Amino acid sequence: xxxxxxxxRHLVRRRGQEARLRCSPxxxxxxxxxxxxxPEEGLKFMVYLQKENIIDESGMPKxxxxxxxxxxxxxILRIQQVVRGxxxxxxxxxxxxxxWQETQYFGPGTRLLVL
Amino acid sequence: SxxxxxxxxxxxxxxxxxxxxxxxxxxxINNLQWYRQNSGRGLVHLILIRSNExxxxxxxxxxxxxxxxxSSSLLITASRAADTASYFCATDNSGGSNYxxxxxxxxxxxxxx
Numbered sequence: 450x451x452x453x454x455x456x457x458r459h460l461v462r463r464r465g466q467e468a469r470l471r472c473s474p475x476x477x478x479x480x481x482x483x484x485x486x487x488p489e490e491g492l493k494f495m496v497y498l499q500k501e502n503i504i505d506e507s508g509m510p511k512x513x514x515x516x517x518x519x520x521x522x523x524x525i526l527r528i529q530q531v532v533r534g535x536x537x538x539x540x541x542x543x544x545x546x547x548x549w550q551e552t553q554y555f556g557p558g559t560r561l562l563v564l
Numbered sequence: 565s566x567x568x569x570x571x572x573x574x575x576x577x578x579x580x581x582x583x584x585x586x587x588x589x590x591x592x593i594n595n596l597q598w599y600r601q602n603s604g605r606g607l608v609h610l611i612l613i614r615s616n617e618x619x620x621x622x623x624x625x626x627x628x629x630x631x632x633x634x635s636s637s638l639l640i641t642a643s644r645a646a647d648t649a650s651y652f653c654a655t656d657n658s659g660g661s662n663y664x665x666x667x668x669x670x671x672x673x674x675x676x677x
Contacts, residue, residue: 482663491652491670492607492667493667497663508664552597552609555606560604
């Protein structure tokens with residue numbers, strides 16, 4: 450069984466460019482979560498999505514950041530006009546059911562470096 | 565301090581010794597989870613303990629939970645060099661959005677061969 454897949458694993462962007470991060474959840478999981486980890490910090494919740502719906506985006510900056518989880522295909526975290534402060538590791542997690550009953554399984558992360 | 569705060573921040577031991585890491589949190593929880601992260605890698609789920617449980621074992625791992633003190637501990641027995649990693653506790657929030665996991669900064673464990 451494949452776990453959570455994320456690509457690319459490493460992404461380098463210059464200031465002002467766009468970054469698109471992809472996440473394929475565990476097969477059969479319909480709940481996806483995105484977290485950000487700054488250097489030497491713990492993970493911080495960004496957004497929670499179900500298929501075609503954003504459930505909670507309270508942890509995501511209101512500008513430049515967007516997320517989607519279409520009916521078909523991976524979940525996408527999109528960062529427009531990146532700035533140096535966006536440099537971080539972005540992790541996606543998935544679970545079969547939302548809420549506290551289920552363990553969230555994490556992908557390997559995408560490490561974004563903004564030059 | 566923040567929800568899900570681990571201590572110590574760093575721990576260095578010799579192979580074969582036991583390692584104990586602690587986690588404190590602030591809000592009421594449904595469950596608490598421990599994850600391991602090797603340097604530059606993703607998180608690996610180790611164990612989940614529910615709020616009505618006091619102790620849980622998995623292989624060389626032993627987790628305790630004291631909801632009255634809002635604290636948990638992770639014990640790794642007979643440590644190995646391969647256990648070298650950062651260990652994070654993560655909590656939900658039973659009074660709020662319980663799907664949001666809140667992580668601490670982690671404990672960096674180094675097991676010397």
